[in-house]
Amino acid sequence: MQISSRLTIAIHMLACIETFKDEHKVTSDFLAGSVNVNPVVIRRLLSQLKAAGIVAVARGTGGAKIIRPLNEITMLDICHAVDCVESGKLFHFHENPNRQCPVGRNIHTVLDDKLDKVQQAMENEMRRITMADLITETKSLIRNQT
Amino acid sequence: MQISSRLTIAIHMLACIETFKDEHKVTSDFLAGSVNVNPVVIRRLLSQLKAAGIVAVARGTGGAKIIRPLNEITMLDICHAVDCVESGKLFHFHENPNRQCPVGRNIHTVLDDKLDKVQQAMENEMRRITMADLITETKSLIRNQT
DNA sequence: TTTAGATGTAACCATTGACATTACAACGCC
């Protein structure tokens, strides 16, 4: 199993919105062109990012803007916004261990907090990565290419 | 997306094998009873654990044994053994960003090593959890219940 | 040497989530 490409696509989108905000109106079609997916996929993600308070999308006239300071948008925020980890639990636990069996009865208790720690290690790392970092790096790469 | 229950099932199986090794022959049917899944599911996982050198399974006569020291079986080993993360990459990257677009051209470079760091944070935590820990805890819980 | 009890594995199915795509209603500036 892999974490959905929704995450990398959403990051790509935000990087685009920020990079081109002064040059064009950034529509779902424009973003779809850069990411190379169907515009509907973009609009769905844009909806989710909007619901999370990360972007604003202009109906009618069109165009998306980032409405939260870049250094306050972490990769974890985006991950949550686009719902990458179902029901917030990274690990899928088998549902019905046999409670008649001493091991089956206790396995949940033993594992739950270990799995939680693993997930938290991952989330802590994601919290440290912000869109500010990502965009600074992206812009610097672009500058060196022109 | 969630990491397959193969991981938690495999851990449950190993805990059972260790806990009951002196009392019964631990067959796939017995394990299936504790985990509460079809025996074929158990046999499939047993095959993978065997291929990873973690258990030995007796054909004909039946029964599984753990053949690696418990403190040398980490959760990460099990995760790899049962193939929880496709092609070893935790994050699914969208395949074809548009290379004509300055952002599309660079997004991979910018993201790849960040995603790697996140994955490594997760794996490091998994490396710290061994079957020795898990089984000690399980046995202690069982003891307090009898 | 047969047999009983296991394992190994192929084959098939149902369900689920991802992602793509079409279609169209609603919106808001010009």
Add this chain to the structure above:
DNA sequence: GGCGTTGTAATGTCAATGGTTACATCTAAA
């Protein structure tokens, strides 16, 4: 009012998961 957008429902395809049946194969023990 019309044009370019967004929002979203509906539908389709594909892959992975997990369940199940079926059966060939193996080995110890009767």
